Amino acid sequence: MSAMRAIKITEFGGPEVLVLRDVEEPQAPDGTILLDVAAAGVNYADTHQADNSYLAPAELPLVPGGEAVGTTPDGRRVVALLAGGGYAERAIAAPQAMWDIPDGIADGQALSLVLQGTTAWHLLRTSAQLREGETVVVHAAGGGVGTLAVQLAKRFGAGRVIGVASSRGKRELAQRLGADAVVDSGAEDLTAALREANGGRRVDVVLEMVGGSTFAQSLEALAPFGRLVHFGQAARQGAPVVEPGRLMHGSIGVLGFWLVHVLQRPALMRESIDDLVAAVLARELEPIVGGEYPLADARRAHEDLRARRTTGKLVLRP
Known part of the structure; x- marks a missing residue:
């Protein structure tokens, strides 16, 4: 099994529990794919997951991250919503929660739209x-x-x-x-x-x-x-x-x-993503990308987010 770098949480707590570690590359079950992650999105919900105060209880150990932009094994550039694992060099994605990104949309913009x-x-x-x-x-x-x-x-x-x-x-x-x-x-x-x-x-x-x-x-x-x-x-x-x-x-x-609950209705999700992408390409909508951090600085991204120091979308770069 090959190794990769990821943020792995082994105990619940504040931003200090976000530690960069060498971990085994995840194995993609049938019907899913392994994405080469170019950028991972940071969401406020991730801070709740780190201290286990989110709607869905978390289990340790965990690699956080619910969204990523990356490349599929057949070379497509996509943005995906993940069941977790986005704060890493590679992540498992399901085709039904994955959308191709047009050339005119940057990684950070795609991440700001998908969730x-x-x-x-x-x-x-x-x-x-x-x-x-x-x-x-x-x-x-x-x-x-x-x-x-x-x-x-x-x-x-x-x-x-x-x-x-x-x-x-x-x-x-x-x-x-x-x-x-x-x-x-x-x-x-x-x-x-x-x-x-x-x-x-x-x-x-x-x-x-x-x-x-x-x-x-x-x-x-x-x-x-x-x-x-x-x-x-x-x-x-x-x-x-x-x-x-x-x-x-x-x-x-x-x-x-x-x-x-929107994700459980793919047509609803598709309608919103298509409209958002069209609006950005037509320059009718401006996604604000507020900051990019190296993957190793995930802790600082969470600290800045919780302290209300950030605007728009935060992005981690593996």
Whole structure:
């Protein structure tokens, strides 16, 4: 068996558990292929996997990484969603979760689209079912999902897009990408700040991935028939319990989103990827690649991500 380098986690914890090691090359079961990895994507979910706080419990030892751009044994350049193992020189990919990349799309752009882009697309289209003219709030508007969601919301006909972010630089980026207004995520009264950013009115759609008080205050900002879509728990604390009567009283809705369920419907996944790729090639969508790190620096990538120092998509290079 040949050896390769990979980030292998042998105990759960913070970024310090991400250690570069020599490991045996994985054996691809029938129906899968071994991909030569050119670039692996880093996602916030990976930080949850490292400390075992993700929706799907992890088992040790593990090589993290849910997405990669690479070359197939027959020479195709593809982007793939993986069951894990992306932080490595080679990874196992399944043909049904693998898509060819056109020449006009760079590795980092492809990685930004395959998970974060499809998430932003389906948050707006499939879950929120955004209607023309509605106001959309995008939390973490400088992040991988957020930078794409701001642009897609405008593309899908939102009347007003409000970007929420933790630093002036990220708020300026959200505005450059099309946000009509921006809000500091550290605002003492987030509900009031969101309403003020919408001219004093309540908002129609909130894309929320923090949990805790951010969830609670975002819910308070919803207009009748408004929808909050919860798709992550960056605060590492659950969302508060929502009383059914309160939903009825405000005619508001709370939805959850996990991309796993889109992957179980290949036609839905294909529709979003085709649209995203076409939009990038037509220069109607700008994927933001925020930083590239050598594979050995995976720990630093996670530290930067958790400290909110990054924008857009983070990429590891084996």
